Amino acid sequence: MEHVNIGKIHPDSYKQLLGLSTHAEAAFAEAGLSPLLAELVKIRVSQINGCAFCLRAHSRDAVAKGESADRLAVLAAWWESQYFSPVEEAALQIAEDTTQLTAATKRRELAGSLTADQVSAIRWLAIVMNAWNRVAIQSHYPVSA
Template identity: 60%
Template sequence: MTIVNLSKQHPELYQDVVALNKNADQALIRAGLDPLLGELVKIRVSQLNGCAFCLRMHVRDATARGETADRLAVVAAWWESQYFTEQEQAALALAEDVTRLPVPEPRGWDNGSLNEEQVSAISWLAIVMNTWNRLAIRSHYPVAP
């Protein structure tokens, strides 16, 4: 199988994704959500997609923003811990819904802690993160110690 670095093959498309990412991050802030919550969403989406490159990047980014090792250790099983606020739980569940595209059913994330603007911002952030994961995985971005 031929491995192609998609960002180098079509750099203009890569720059479009960079711009989309920037806009999604700004929408999160305009919606009144903490950028650290955005990092948690990016981590969870990357866990679901199995993207080592993005996981390493966003765990480092979250740590730089003050996230604790304990909370990072349990993001993959956030629903079983008491580390996350109601709003963080809603955002993580929503990001999972966006990533997995489930058959419509009652929304477990819809606990009233996110307003419409925040639901939109988290949804866009998860969509963008799914794009980055697919780009990194398909391009086989290196992840070495």
């Protein structure tokens, strides 16, 4: 099948997703969650989905916001490291649960780390990131050096 850039063919749908993304990012910030944590959530969702385009973009954004190479290196196995705070661990668990709807095998007890507002904001950000991953993957966005 021919590669089809779905955002270019249906720009109104793309713009609606961009609007939803903007609202989810605002809710994340209003819930008191850091912009760097937002990038970690986006990267983790993109790792699970295998979206090279989004991984490159959000890894660069995370580095620009001060993220360390060590934390980025262990993000795919965050639960085995001591690099992440309880809030970050809870956010990453929520991102994984939202992305892998049936994968609760690594679920950890994270109650009390986040407010309901924060949980909702993280879930919305993960939902939007999942949508962006699908747009990029289905449109075959180029990723090269």
